[in-house]
Amino acid sequence: MRRVAIIGVGQTKFRTRRDDATHEELTFEGVSRALEDAALSISQIESFVYGTMDPFDGVNSPDKWCVGGAGAVGKPYIKISTGGTTGLTTGIAAYHQVASGAFDIAMAVCTQRVGVGDDAQSILNTCVCPIYERDAGAGAITVGAQQASRHMFKYGSTDYQRALVSVDAHKNALNNPYAHIQVDVTPEDVMNSRMIEWPLRLLECCPRSDGACAVIFASEEQAKKLCPKPAWVWGEASIIDSYWWGERPDLADWDILSLAGRRLFKMAGIENPIKEIDVAELYAPFTSQTLLELEALGFCGKGESGPQIEKGVFKMDGEMAVNPSGGVLCTNPIGATGLVRLVEACLQVTGKAEKRQVPDAEVALAHAWGGTMQLHALMIVGKHKR
Amino acid sequence: MERIGIVGVGMTPISSGKKEVFYDASFEAARRTLADARLDQGALDQVVTAGYDLACGRTITNMYTTPAAGGYMKDETRISDDGMFALAQAWMRIGAGFGITMCLAYGISSEAPMPLISNLMFEPLFHRPFGPYSGNIAALQASAYCAESKAKPEDAALVVVKNLKQGSKNPRSRRVKPVTQKQVEKSPMAAWPLRELDLPSYSDGTVGLILAPEHEAKRISSCPIWIEGIGWSIDSYYLGERNLAELKSLSEAARRAYLMAGIKDPAREIQVFEVAEQSSYYEIMAYEALGLISPGGGAKLIRSGATELSGRIPVNPSGGAISADPVAATGLFRVAEAVLQLQGRAGKVQVQGAKRALASVSSGPAGQASCVVVLRRD
Numbered sequence: 001m002r003r004v005a006i007i008g009v010g011q012t013k014f015r016t017r018r019d020d021a022t023h024e025e026l027t028f029e030g031v032s033r034a035l036e037d038a039a040l041s042i043s044q045i046e047s048f049v050y051g052t053m054d055p056f057d058g059v060n061s062p063d064k065w066c067v068g069g070a071g072a073v074g075k076p077y078i079k080i081s082t083g084g085t086t087g088l089t090t091g092i093a094a095y096h097q098v099a100s101g102a103f104d105i106a107m108a109v110c111t112q113r114v115g116v117g118d119d120a121q122s123i124l125n126t127c128v129c130p131i132y133e134r135d136a137g138a139g140a141i142t143v144g145a146q147q148a149s150r151h152m153f154k155y156g157s158t159d160y161q162r163a164l165v166s167v168d169a170h171k172n173a174l175n176n177p178y179a180h181i182q183v184d185v186t187p188e189d190v191m192n193s194r195m196i197e198w199p200l201r202l203l204e205c206c207p208r209s210d211g212a213c214a215v216i217f218a219s220e221e222q223a224k225k226l227c228p229k230p231a232w233v234w235g236e237a238s239i240i241d242s243y244w245w246g247e248r249p250d251l252a253d254w255d256i257l258s259l260a261g262r263r264l265f266k267m268a269g270i271e272n273p274i275k276e277i278d279v280a281e282l283y284a285p286f287t288s289q290t291l292l293e294l295e296a297l298g299f300c301g302k303g304e305s306g307p308q309i310e311k312g313v314f315k316m317d318g319e320m321a322v323n324p325s326g327g328v329l330c331t332n333p334i335g336a337t338g339l340v341r342l343v344e345a346c347l348q349v350t351g352k353a354e355k356r357q358v359p360d361a362e363v364a365l366a367h368a369w370g371g372t373m374q375l376h377a378l379m380i381v382g383k384h385k386r
Numbered sequence: 387m388e389r390i391g392i393v394g395v396g397m398t399p400i401s402s403g404k405k406e407v408f409y410d411a412s413f414e415a416a417r418r419t420l421a422d423a424r425l426d427q428g429a430l431d432q433v434v435t436a437g438y439d440l441a442c443g444r445t446i447t448n449m450y451t452t453p454a455a456g457g458y459m460k461d462e463t464r465i466s467d468d469g470m471f472a473l474a475q476a477w478m479r480i481g482a483g484f485g486i487t488m489c490l491a492y493g494i495s496s497e498a499p500m501p502l503i504s505n506l507m508f509e510p511l512f513h514r515p516f517g518p519y520s521g522n523i524a525a526l527q528a529s530a531y532c533a534e535s536k537a538k539p540e541d542a543a544l545v546v547v548k549n550l551k552q553g554s555k556n557p558r559s560r561r562v563k564p565v566t567q568k569q570v571e572k573s574p575m576a577a578w579p580l581r582e583l584d585l586p587s588y589s590d591g592t593v594g595l596i597l598a599p600e601h602e603a604k605r606i607s608s609c610p611i612w613i614e615g616i617g618w619s620i621d622s623y624y625l626g627e628r629n630l631a632e633l634k635s636l637s638e639a640a641r642r643a644y645l646m647a648g649i650k651d652p653a654r655e656i657q658v659f660e661v662a663e664q665s666s667y668y669e670i671m672a673y674e675a676l677g678l679i680s681p682g683g684g685a686k687l688i689r690s691g692a693t694e695l696s697g698r699i700p701v702n703p704s705g706g707a708i709s710a711d712p713v714a715a716t717g718l719f720r721v722a723e724a725v726l727q728l729q730g731r732a733g734k735v736q737v738q739g740a741k742r743a744l745a746s747v748s749s750g751p752a753g754q755a756s757c758v759v760v761l762r763r764d
Contacts, residue, residue, distance in 0.1 A: 001483040022509070024509075024623075053439075053445065053446070054438075054439055054440060054466065055439055055440065055445045058506070058510065059506060059507070059510065060438070060440045060503055060504070060506035060507045061438070061466065061467070061507050061749075061750070063466075063467075064507055064620075064623055064749075064750040064751070064754055065507070065508070065509055065623045066623075067620050067621075067622065067623055067754075068622055068623060068624070072620060073620065073621060073622045074619060074620075074621070074634075074635075074638060075619060076474075076617070076618050076619055076620075077618070077619070077620040077755065078465060078467070078471050078474065078475055079465060079467045079471070080463060080464065080465060080466065081439065081446075081448075081465075081466035082446070082448055082462070082463055083445075083446035083448065083449060089463050089464075092463070093463060093475055095482075096475070096478045096479045096481075097475075097478050099481075099482035099483070100387060100477075100478040100479070100480075100481025101387050101481060102387070102477075102478045102481060123445060124445060126443070126444055127444055127445035127449060130443075130444075237461065238461045238462055238463060239459060239460070239461065239462070240433075240448075240452045240453060240457050240458065240459070240460065240462045241453075242453055242458060243449050243450050243453060256459065259459060370446065370449075371446055371448075371449040372449065374449055375448075375449070375462070
């Protein structure tokens with residue numbers, strides 16, 4: 001396996017709707033910005049991986065339509081869809097294309113236009129069993145709310161602690177020009193916002209966003225030639241749990257993420273995550289999931305995430321910055337969201353995150369989850385080679 | 387990169403659907419695949435699946451199919467395209483360090499109206515309202531090809547006759563009866579110049595392959611089938627930007643696969659071809675795109691009988707997609723059939739003494755995207 005670096009990233013501004021651009025044009029924007037960042041021309045990209053979740057946009061296989069926008073005509077091009085993890089599994093796919101030696105430069109590109117589809121939750125509802133579960137209205141919020149209430153019951157996490165997650169995320173998003181929701185909120189605003197599904201309130205839930213992003217991977221040799229400050233890939237992992245969430249031992253603990261995290265840390269040579277990782281971009285469309293993810297990945301002990309959040313451990317100036325981009329809570333272009341996490345992780349370790357730069361960030365983690373809290377994808381990037 | 391071999395093949399029966407849920411079918415294919423390799427699910431290092439959400443009528447279908455394919459608690463990814471693209475990605479993932487791999491494609495055509503699902507691939511404002519779908523775009527392509535070459539509907543009918551003759555002998559077929567050229571020419575018109583029998587037969591079917599790096603493959607199988615060359619490519623979406631009379635992405639994919647496998651003259655160096663034909667005309671065009679004959683010579687080749695089972699370059703001894711088209715799995719079924727050929731396990735459709743085989747697929751309107759793999763046995 002070869003060492004791989006990320007030599008360029010790009011993203012569009014995310015909005016509720018992008019009526020001014022087609023799917024293909026959005027793809028073009030994302031790709032163009034990554035090429036600009038890497039100072040490459042499209043002819044230098046040898047292979048493409050395109051990720052999106054088709055049903056949200058009301059187009060079947062939009063990869064076929066978007067090939068011109070991606071600049072991939074006449075080139076190898078593969079389409080990935082794995083649920084909420086899509087963005088990151090698309091990045092992982094491009095990483096493998098280079099790591100295997102099949103290509104020297106590969107691009108991952110994700111586009112999503114949730115705004116043109118029906119309500120995202122009603123589409124998500126079509127992922128569950130049509131006979132037993134669909135009529136009950138199961139969707140992402142339902143599973144998120146179940147995790148949240150179970151975590152409150154088992155570990156005593158509070159509405160206030162979750163509200164702080166929202167406050168921090170929104171403050172960070174104010175510094176990120178690409179973030180979708182940019183408002184300053186107080187804990188009281190969060191706790192007084194409309195109840196969506198108990199215990200989750202409006203300001204604890206993500207928006208749905210339109211936008212695109214792209215990441216360019218290169219072999220070590222090419223990276224040295226082409227990029228003065230690449231982000232080096234230290235490791236990746238993906239995992240899948242059973243579909244049936246009644247089979248999970250306890251919804252308060254994200255065991256399957258712990259398992260993937262251990263594999264990731266082993267591959268990346270990380271022994272003490274909170275000490276060795278400077279930035280974590282966690283896929284948390286609901287505040288409660290930040291709590292579960294911090295615990296599952298070993299950034300704090302079980303049940304300790306709430307108190308640690310109150311102490312400010314995961315703020316921009318804390319021990320490890322969580323979601324300096326503002327996270328999924330402020331921007332969620334579903335099939336692209338995972339890749340946005342990787343974009344931010346790269347910006348942080350290459351010192352290009354501008355107003356939201358975490359000082360001296362050298363190692364960053366990107367995470368995404370999908371399905372019925374079932375799939376996870378992870379990647380670690382570093383300023384230096386491992 | 388270490389050589390990567392196919393060490394297990396499993397296929398569900400082909401059906402008209404309404405029998406099994408797609409994840410039960412995935413479980414069944416995975417079970418058969420593991421049994422073929424004499425492996426337990428625990429031996430798998432990762433699972434790579436392929437299938438279309440819209441065809442299954444569910445969002446994120448890999449939620450169900452990956453665990454059913456033996457992926458529980460394993461690394462996974464899903465390609466939302468034909469299974470041959472999953473094979474390509476699985477090949478690279480193994481090259482990047484993964485071990486024994488389940489590659490599985492679930493082709494479900496019975497859950498949703500396939501022409502509508504196909505229509506949803508088109509740009510929604512200007513293109514979709516015209517009602518394009520895979521069938522009538524294949525018809526545009528067929529007539530463009532006929533205008534440029536000297537091919538005639540009779541030649542296309544010969545492809546149908548050949549493939550259904552084979553399909554009638556292959557248990558994995560949906561159209562089970564052989565037909566005559568006259569019957570093809572009299573079958574109902576689907577989209578001029580294509581008759582119903584010129585188009586693939588939508589089916590349900592699921593197929594699994596087990597892949598392993600060489601050091602593991604030799605331990606698992608006495609006859610691993612090596613991936614010697616693989617290539618894939620895509621053409622423009624806009625039909626007006628393309629010359630519909632040629633299969634450009636297929637020839638580019640083949641060029642890449644041949645380069646990797648070191649093949650100069652495919653018609654001489656490869657003994658079996660499994661081509662997922664989007665229509666009967668497509669197969670004739672594929673002869674040219676794959677370099678079996680010079681451009682414009684496809685019709686002559688089918689007329690000569692060279693691509694029959696007993697011919698010089700047998701194409702689709704399995705019966706091809708005209709016999710059964712489990713959309714999203716059709717290409718990986720071609721790979722599986724090619725593996726059986728090379729292992730001498732193809733039964734009544736066996737090509738004698740084949741050492742090297744090619745499988746190909748196209749997806750998207752008029753063969754927009756294609757993948758080609760060259761396989762060989764030691």
